[in-house]
Every structure is written in structure tokens, then in C-alpha cells.
Amino acid sequence: xxELLVKYFRPKLPHIWCPGCGNGIVTASVVKAIDKLQLDxxxxxIVSGIGCSSRASGYLNxxxxxxxxxxxxxxxxxxxxxxxxxxxxVLTGDGDATAIGGNHFIHAARRNINLTVVxxxxxxxxxxxxxxxxxxxxxxxxxxxxxxxxxRPFDLCELAKGAGATFVARATTYHANLLADLIAKAIEHKxxxxxxxxxxxxxxxxxxxxxxxxxxxxxWQRDNAVMVExxxxxxxxxxxxxxxxxxxxxxxxxxxxxxxxxxxxxxMGSGE
Amino acid sequence: xxxxxxxQGNHACAEGAIAAGARFFAGYPITPxxxxxxxxxxxxxxxxxxxxxxxxxxxxxxxxxxxxxxGTKSLTATSGPGFSLKQELIGYxxxxxxxxxIVNVQRTGPSTGQPTSPxxxxxxxxxxxxxxxxxxxxxxxxxxxxxxxxxVEAFNLAEKYRTPVVLLLxxxxxxxREKFVMPDPASLTIVNRKKxxxxxxxxxxxxxxxxxxxxxxxxxxxxxxxxxxLVHDYTGFPSGSNAVTHELIERLHTKITNNIDDIVKYxxxxxxxxxxxxxxxxxxxRSAYAAIESAxxxxxxxxxxxxxxxxxxxxxxxxxxxxxxxxxxxxxMNYGQYVGEVRRVVCGKANVVSLAKWNNDPITPNxxxxxxxxxx
Numbered sequence: 001x002x003e004l005l006v007k008y009f010r011p012k013l014p015h016i017w018c019p020g021c022g023n024g025i026v027t028a029s030v031v032k033a034i035d036k037l038q039l040d041x042x043x044x045x046i047v048s049g050i051g052c053s054s055r056a057s058g059y060l061n062x063x064x065x066x067x068x069x070x071x072x073x074x075x076x077x078x079x080x081x082x083x084x085x086x087x088x089x090v091l092t093g094d095g096d097a098t099a100i101g102g103n104h105f106i107h108a109a110r111r112n113i114n115l116t117v118v119x120x121x122x123x124x125x126x127x128x129x130x131x132x133x134x135x136x137x138x139x140x141x142x143x144x145x146x147x148x149x150x151x152r153p154f155d156l157c158e159l160a161k162g163a164g165a166t167f168v169a170r171a172t173t174y175h176a177n178l179l180a181d182l183i184a185k186a187i188e189h190k191x192x193x194x195x196x197x198x199x200x201x202x203x204x205x206x207x208x209x210x211x212x213x214x215x216x217x218x219x220w221q222r223d224n225a226v227m228v229e230x231x232x233x234x235x236x237x238x239x240x241x242x243x244x245x246x247x248x249x250x251x252x253x254x255x256x257x258x259x260x261x262x263x264x265x266x267x268m269g270s271g272e
Numbered sequence: 273x274x275x276x277x278x279x280q281g282n283h284a285c286a287e288g289a290i291a292a293g294a295r296f297f298a299g300y301p302i303t304p305x306x307x308x309x310x311x312x313x314x315x316x317x318x319x320x321x322x323x324x325x326x327x328x329x330x331x332x333x334x335x336x337x338x339x340x341x342x343g344t345k346s347l348t349a350t351s352g353p354g355f356s357l358k359q360e361l362i363g364y365x366x367x368x369x370x371x372x373x374i375v376n377v378q379r380t381g382p383s384t385g386q387p388t389s390p391x392x393x394x395x396x397x398x399x400x401x402x403x404x405x406x407x408x409x410x411x412x413x414x415x416x417x418x419x420x421x422x423x424v425e426a427f428n429l430a431e432k433y434r435t436p437v438v439l440l441l442x443x444x445x446x447x448x449r450e451k452f453v454m455p456d457p458a459s460l461t462i463v464n465r466k467k468x469x470x471x472x473x474x475x476x477x478x479x480x481x482x483x484x485x486x487x488x489x490x491x492x493x494x495x496x497x498x499x500x501x502l503v504h505d506y507t508g509f510p511s512g513s514n515a516v517t518h519e520l521i522e523r524l525h526t527k528i529t530n531n532i533d534d535i536v537k538y539x540x541x542x543x544x545x546x547x548x549x550x551x552x553x554x555x556x557x558r559s560a561y562a563a564i565e566s567a568x569x570x571x572x573x574x575x576x577x578x579x580x581x582x583x584x585x586x587x588x589x590x591x592x593x594x595x596x597x598x599x600x601x602x603x604x605m606n607y608g609q610y611v612g613e614v615r616r617v618v619c620g621k622a623n624v625v626s627l628a629k630w631n632n633d634p635i636t637p638n639x640x641x642x643x644x645x646x647x648x
Binding site for chain 2: 077082
């Protein structure tokens, strides 16, 4: 890890995250994936939005862009279109990606543009102090839902799949190695790739929802996340409260930037 | 090679962008600016560039900032409601000092207003639309050829001063067709952003040079720099320091105000002996030309001051006009916006009269002529 720290992290630590926060585990998984694939650091851009998780970009030693709330994906879209050979990785949170940035999320998935989007899902707005997001569980507690959350949450992976994403995966910070492997697969995938990373926010979510210590929150991930292949063999009564992890969806599909490069060739009169 | 063309202002903007070296457009269809996008959808890939129609106005603005940071000159085009939606990210481009051009073809507002009617109601929004304090450059063309040349100029200023530049058209100019000779691109002065002279490791991405502007690397050039909309120090990383905040926000203004003579463009017509000066820009200036010609034919000493750069205000030049004339008439297709700036600048040196009109109709030469006669 020392080697990874020196190579991929800027000397910007300590980070801003609270004790017990899972964001560091997710960020480390991103770095492990990049290292596994030996990506060219000068041809890799990290783009983030606003919120706790989106501060990750500042710690990483690449061309990095900390954008505005919800807008990481369209900023990344602009980069990818003018730098088709660069890896463009978006780090974003559940509120950032699915509330204020929800429109961009579904349309990037629809276009199947070759971006890797890692959503740090801590089920809450952490930075502003614990308001409900589109991924806060129904009846979950939040500072803006003092009597329990009335909203029903998205299933982020199903949303991405439905919108046209061609690679969809989920893991938790307990399953950190799996998470790194899935992010690596997502980067390798040619098309819009989502990795949902379930991560604990002990301060803003755990406390309000009586989930105990940070360690207990990670144990909750261990006890409720089930590999998608194993889940298929489980009985309905065993599935209560469980959620699948692993590669949940993978499909072939024309990729936006590749298609647009063909447009340029046609327009320039050199054929395809 | 220079060639004679007949085209509308919106198309001239698109061609100007290509000539300026823009190779990326992202936007959303909106009347009366859509022709900018339509022509660029065709023209950009022909020159190896990229066009994308985004899911909304905000995304269009986001994508051009991303593309520009990566190293490609970029623009978007919009109108009233879209201009409102883009404001947050226009502020981002100011804060992060990302060169880009925003074409806003003004229509009657507020809200959906009158999408197909001309107006100049976004003058103050171009200056103050985004939250917080920042310096702003906005240009207002009055003809189709000027749409072309000012689009080139807008890119040059954006690149030179690392700032978003607003090209404030109105529906009259955007949809008006005129014949003009499109210059040979090779004959144009094209400014590109300064590149770092220092190697990565020594280079500080937000440390300004003497002109108040820092050199700007692109993506993939080895600099691995960080960009944020947070207050940041010379390294580009967030800072909570009061001193850093003070210096940064001040520089966002002074890099423009300290270079105002380089930035400001205006037209002064028949002002040497004028008793009455009309201040008009964009489509309204076209009526002013006719009104001044009529006034002069009747022996009335009238002239025109046309701010081409409407932000920053050509303060020095306006003040000089005010010292010589009795009356300044500020003609604009809104409820009276720029007139406040003119009053501020001339400090009572001349009588400032507002000729404001906001009913979708252009201000006619006759209305202006009557105002000139009343102002004598």
C-alpha cells in the first residue's frame, strides 16, 4: 500500500473524512484498480462532483477535476469527447449522482459513453449533515426526515441498467478486494460502466439509524451483501434484506465516442 | 481564402467559432439560438471537432468546461431560460479560470417569455447572473459580420484572460441575414492560452503572471493539476485562508480591469460636435444609425456611442462623451438596464435619458429620432 500511496496519492493527507468513514476504502479500491491495469497516469482523468466522496479527486495524482454539485458526468463527457484515448473516471456520491445529477447519470448511461462511474453510496448527504438522498432507505432516519423517510429509494444498479449502461456492478467496503476488481473490470469495459460502492457514514447516517460503531456498519455490509451468483440459489425467505454484489449486468453496445469518431471520419470525407 | 457569403448572425457565430479554433460544442436546443448548434453539428466534425447535444442546458455548460480544461477551445449557445440555467457553471468557469464562450441570443423574458421575439433583457444577468463576485467580459455584436469577428474576439479574450466570455446577441442580430466577406482564417489574429514554461513539479497552476493570468496546461501533458470551484491557492487546491480568498476574488476582477484598454471595444459615430449622444448596442444600434442620419439631415447634432464590449463598461470613453454632450439617450430593448450603468459612469456630467422598450418590438429609428429631438 505504501507504494500505491506514493505513486497515486498526492501529498495532501490527512483527508477531510470523518473517523470510520468508508470513503478511504473506496478510494483505495479505485487506486488498486488503476494499478492493476497499469493505467498511464497522464492519460487518466479523475472527475468528481460535490460532497464528501467527491473530495477524493483532490487526493489523487492525475489530471483531476472537482466540479459542481451533480455535474461530474457532463464535465467528464466533455473531456472524454476531446480526449477519446484517456481513461475518464468519475467519483461521485449518492446524492450527487442520483438527485441533482440524476438526469446526467441516466443520459450518460443511455449514450453508453465510455466513462467509469464509481458511486460512493453512503445512503445520506454526509457533508451537509445527514439529509435523505434518493438512496436513503424508505423509513430511514435523516435530519430532513425526523419521522422517517417517506421517499422510496432507487435501486441504483437497476436504474443504470434500465437507462442503458452496459456494465453494472456493486460491492461494499467490506468486500474491498472485490470492489477493486469490479472497478478494474469497469475501467476495462468499453461503454458506460457503473460501480456502486456501498460505504458507511457512521456520523451522518449510522448514528441517526442506530447502526452502531463503524465496525458494526461494515459487519452489516458483510451480513447483507450476497454474491449475485449465490443469491440466485437462495430461497425467498433467505433473501429478506439482502442485496446482490458482483457484476450485475454486462452487455455489448455501441459506444458513444467510438461512434462519434466515425461521424468525424464521415464528415471529413475519409469514409469509415 | 476570403469569400462573400449571405448568412444569419447565428450562423456567422458558428463560423467565427470554427475560425477561432473552437473544436467542441455542447448545448441544448433553444429558440432563438438553435441555428448556432445546428450549423456546428455539421461543421465541427468536418474540421475534426466534436459536437454533442446534451440532456439539458446545465450539462452543455459542464461539458464545454471539461473539454476546455482538457485543452480544446469550446463554446455553447443558448437563450434566456438556458442562460439562467447555465449561470452556476458560468461562475464555475470564472472561479476555475476556464476559457470558454457562451453565446446568448436574447429573447423576451422573464421565464419562457416570448421565445421568438427580440429583447436585450439579459444585460444585467450577463454581469451579475452567477452568485458571488467576479469580473466579466461580454460582447454585443450589431451586425452579421460582427457576429463572426466578435466570436473570434470572444475566444481570443477567453483564452488570453482565462475567463468565460459571453457573446450577447439579440434575436434581431441572431436571425438577421446579411451579405459579408468572410475573412480568410489565415488573416485572423488568433490567441491561444499561455502554456506553462516550467516543468511539472515546479509549475503552480494558479500562480498569476504579471498580466494577472496563470499559464494553463491541458490534460495529458504531465502536469496532473487539480481544478476546483472552491476557493483555491496557487497550487489549485482548496484553501480556507482569508488572505487567499481576498487575493483570488480580487484577481478575478483585476485581471480584467487592469487590462481594460485591451479588452474594451466601442464605436463612436458623429460624436465630435454632438449635442445629443445615443448609447445603443446590438440590434438597437441599427435603428440608432438610421436615427442619427435623419437627425443630421435635419441639422441636429446627434451621434452614437456603441459599446461593443458591454462588460466591462467602456467607462473612460463614456465619460468623455458625457463631458461634451448635453443629453445621452440610452436605447435598449428592456425595462432599463444599461441606463443605470451609464448614469453611474457619467456622474451627472450629462442628462441621461432612458429609451426603454420591452414589448417584443425593436426600437424604431423614428422613436429614437423623437427622443433625440426632445433631448436637444
